[in-house]
Amino acid sequence: MDPTILIGSITLFVMSIFLGFELITKVPATLHTPLMSGANAISGISIVGALLGANVAYEGGDTVVSGILAFVALVLAMINVVGGFAVTNRMLNMIAGKKRGGQ
Amino acid sequence: MIDDQWVGLGYLLSATLFIFGLKRLSHPRTAPRGNQLGAMGMLVAVLTTVLQMELGDGIEGWILIGSGLLLGGLIGWVMAVRVEMTGMPEMVALFNGFGGAASALVALSESWKYIEDDTLEIPTGLELEVMVVAAGLSALVGWMTLTGSLLAMLKLKGGIEIFGKWIRTPTWGPSWLNPVKGLLFISTLVLIYMSIQEPTETDYLFAIIGISCILGILLVLPIGGADMPVVVSLLNSLSGIAAAFTGFIISNSVLIVAGSLVGASGLILTFIMCKAMNRELIDVLFKAFGGSDKEQLTRTKIGSDADEVAMMVDGAQKVIIVPGYGMAVSQCQHQVKEFADLVSEKFDTEVKYAIHPVAGRMPGHMNVLLAEANVPYDQLIEMDEINPEMPEADIALIIGANDTCNPVARTDEGPLAGMPIIDADMARTVVIIKRSLSVGYAGVDNDLFYMDKTMMLFGDGKKMMNELNAAVKEL
Numbered sequence: 001m002d003p004t005i006l007i008g009s010i011t012l013f014v015m016s017i018f019l020g021f022e023l024i025t026k027v028p029a030t031l032h033t034p035l036m037s038g039a040n041a042i043s044g045i046s047i048v049g050a051l052l053g054a055n056v057a058y059e060g061g062d063t064v065v066s067g068i069l070a071f072v073a074l075v076l077a078m079i080n081v082v083g084g085f086a087v088t089n090r091m092l093n094m095i096a097g098k099k100r101g102g103q
Numbered sequence: 104m105i106d107d108q109w110v111g112l113g114y115l116l117s118a119t120l121f122i123f124g125l126k127r128l129s130h131p132r133t134a135p136r137g138n139q140l141g142a143m144g145m146l147v148a149v150l151t152t153v154l155q156m157e158l159g160d161g162i163e164g165w166i167l168i169g170s171g172l173l174l175g176g177l178i179g180w181v182m183a184v185r186v187e188m189t190g191m192p193e194m195v196a197l198f199n200g201f202g203g204a205a206s207a208l209v210a211l212s213e214s215w216k217y218i219e220d221d222t223l224e225i226p227t228g229l230e231l232e233v234m235v236v237a238a239g240l241s242a243l244v245g246w247m248t249l250t251g252s253l254l255a256m257l258k259l260k261g262g263i264e265i266f267g268k269w270i271r272t273p274t275w276g277p278s279w280l281n282p283v284k285g286l287l288f289i290s291t292l293v294l295i296y297m298s299i300q301e302p303t304e305t306d307y308l309f310a311i312i313g314i315s316c317i318l319g320i321l322l323v324l325p326i327g328g329a330d331m332p333v334v335v336s337l338l339n340s341l342s343g344i345a346a347a348f349t350g351f352i353i354s355n356s357v358l359i360v361a362g363s364l365v366g367a368s369g370l371i372l373t374f375i376m377c378k379a380m381n382r383e384l385i386d387v388l389f390k391a392f393g394g395s396d397k398e399q400l401t402r403t404k405i406g407s408d409a410d411e412v413a414m415m416v417d418g419a420q421k422v423i424i425v426p427g428y429g430m431a432v433s434q435c436q437h438q439v440k441e442f443a444d445l446v447s448e449k450f451d452t453e454v455k456y457a458i459h460p461v462a463g464r465m466p467g468h469m470n471v472l473l474a475e476a477n478v479p480y481d482q483l484i485e486m487d488e489i490n491p492e493m494p495e496a497d498i499a500l501i502i503g504a505n506d507t508c509n510p511v512a513r514t515d516e517g518p519l520a521g522m523p524i525i526d527a528d529m530a531r532t533v534v535i536i537k538r539s540l541s542v543g544y545a546g547v548d549n550d551l552f553y554m555d556k557t558m559m560l561f562g563d564g565k566k567m568m569n570e571l572n573a574a575v576k577e578l
Contacts, residue, residue, distance in 0.1 A: 003229060005354060006229065006233055009350070009351055009354060009356075009359055012356055012359045012360055012363075013347060013351075013359050013363050016347075016359065016360045016361075016362075016363035016364050016367070017363045017366065017367045018367070019122065019364060019367070020125075020363060020364040020365070020366065020367025020368040020369075020370075020371070021367045021368070021370075021371055023122065023125050023126055023129075023364070023367075023368050023371075024125070024129050024368045024371045024372055024375070025129075025371075026129070026375075027129045027372065027375055028131060029379055029458075029460045029466045029467055029470075029485065030131065030466075030467045030470045031128070031129060031130075031131060031134055031467065032332070032336075032372065032375070032376055032379075032465070032466035032467055033191070033192065033195070033332075033465045033466055033467045033468070033471075034128065034134060034138070034467070035125075035128045035129055035134075035372055036195060036335065036336050036339050036369070036372060037195045037198075038124070038125070038128045038137065038138050038141055039125060039128070039339060039343070039365045039368060039369050039372070040195060040198055040199045040202060040339045040342065040365075041141060041142070041145070041198070042121050042124070042125070042141050042144070042145070042343075042361055042364070042365050043199075043202045043206075043339065043342045043343040043345075043346050043361070043362065043365040043366075043369075044145070044198075044201075044202045044205065044346075045121075045145070045148060045346050045357060045358055045361040045362060046202065046205045046206040046209055046345070046346045046349050046358060046362075047145075047148075047149060047205065048148050048149070048152045048355060048357060048358055049206070049209035049346075049349050049350070049352075049353055049355060049358055050171075050205060050208070050209050051149065051152045051153060051156070051168060052152060052156070052353060052355075053209050053212045053213060053353075054167055054168060054171060055156045055164060055167075055168065062219065062220040062222065063215070063216050063219055063220050063223075064219070065215055065219050066212045066213075066215045066216045066219065066220075067167075067212075069208050069209075069211050069212035069215060070208070070209060070212040071167065071171050072208055073204075073205040073206075073208035073209045073212065074168070074171035074172070074175060074205075075171050075174050075175040075178070076175065076201040076202070076204050076205040076208070077175065077201070077202065077205035078171065078172055078174070078175020078176050078178075078179060079175045079176075079178050079179035079182070079198065079201050080179065080198045080199070080201045080202040080205060081145050081175075081176075081179065082175065082176045082179035082180050082183070083178075083179030083180065083182050083183040083194070083198050084179070084183075084195075084198050084202075085138060085141065085142040085145070086179065086180055086183035086184065087183040087186065087191060087194055087195065087198070088128075088138045089135070089138055089139075090183065090184075090191075091191065091467075091471055092134050092135045092138055093135070094188075094471045094474045094475050095131070095134070095467075095470065095471065095474055
């Protein structure tokens with residue numbers, strides 16, 4: 001592996017960590033759960049890895065177990081992503097409904 | 104199908120959408136839009152990935168990928184739509200576990216390729232080291248997240264039904280458990296180091312997976328009571344980190360960016376939640392909370408009835424309603440709203456709601472339920488603002504809340520020590536709707552039940568609120 005690729009990845013990692021720390025500063029208690037749930041849906045990004053893994057494993061032919069593992073990962077990640085965003089949406093709709101009720 | 108530079112740009116767009124999505128999710132006005140941006144970012148990431156793949160002429164590749172997406176999407180959608188409002192925190196914990204497991208499985212799948220296919224050349228030097236270390240860390244964090252989240256889900260539920268028998272989720276954590284956790288953690292790191300020497304040794308792989316699973320359980324097992332939301336938030340942060348490590352294995356920028364974003368912002372959210380509960384993260388994690396056996400009840404209290412309470416309400420100028428998990432369980436938020444409307448019309452009583460930051464099982468749980476019943480936003484008062492008003496309240500009506508208004512928290516003893524509470528005991532009269540005198544989630548008895556000015560209405564929240572409403576109407 002070209003060391004510059006690794007350095008590039010580490011740079012991305014460190015910068016994103018710093019950005020993540022700065023991104024969230026003050027959150028009202030009402031939004032704690034939706035924010036957690038939304039962030040959780042984003043962590044389903046490993047779906048990208050699962051897609052690539054399922055495909056490569058399929059092409060390889062000799063890598064059945066890897067393919068199955070990646071497929072299971074794909075299903076789990078998709079549940080995380082779709083379920084996560086949908087559940088967050090439901091929570092936020094209810095909070096929005098509350099404000100309309102207040103007017 | 105598309106060039107590498109387009110893939111890079113697609114991932115950049117996706118990462119940007121995640122950043123804006125997270126930012127907007129933290130403000131009430133923009134939160135729904137933030138969630139949509141996050142979902143769009145995910146869509147862009149998936150589309151970019153699928154388009155760059157060479158699925159070949161055969162249709163099998165498409166079927167495999169398509170059926171996986173469809174199956175997972177369908178299951179996730181059905182679970183999200185069908186879950187009851189009370190079950191939402193458990194659902195978040197469960198999804199989180201799946202996310203962690205997915206990252207760990209991708210890592211395992213990458214390592215396993217070299218084990219089962221001899222023709223694949225095992226990378227050497229730096230590439231091997233990066234792969235093994237990243238795969239090991241991803242496995243450690245990912246499997247830990249899975250078992251920890253599953254246990255957290257069971258703890259939020261309170262127990263599990265096996266063959267018709269209800270088994271309570273145990274909370275157990277003697278102080279010697281912490282060094283054990285440390286030892287297990289270090290042994291995982293050693294195993295990862297050993298894997299660099301022998302990358303195809305499956306024993307090391309299985310050992311890492313096994314120890315990580317145990318670590319997840321040991322991490323959550325001693326934690327109980329009101330601290331579970333903090334744990335779920337921390338596990339959410341961990342599942343992000345697991346995704347980032349997986350990104351290192353396959354050198355994928357969007358995994359690294361999105362994963363570490365969630366990891367960092369999730370950690371900040373965990374600290375914010377700790378602060379709202381006036382607790383330190385270290386205490387939550389390593390000092391057993393609510394771990395002791397449930398106290399035996401030795402005292403009794405005679406219950407009141409709805410008519411008696413209705414008479415007290417007549418003439419009250421200020422009623423503060425303190426909702427808790429019991430309201431969520433019995434789904435009586437509409438009856439509560441009806442009660443508030445009744446007394447404010449009939450007796451011109453001022454009604455407010457006291458919202459404890461962790462009432463229910465998750466922050467914001469009560470807000471969501473009361474919003475569903477169309478309770479005006481300005482009547483929901485957060486704990487710090489309502490407590491000074493408590494002594495002026497004629498009645499504090501507690502519906503299925505226990506630990507969040509247990510005066511024992513003001514002392515230095517017991518698992519609740521130091522937790523901020525709603526000062527319901529300061530009100531002139533305290534009315535408590537609860538099924539029994541049993542202890543709350545943290546497992547401690549509540550002096551509030553036995554005070555002279557306390558009236559207990561024993562029963563299910565919905566049933567008792569209906570009776571109370573009927574009694575108020577009759578007056």
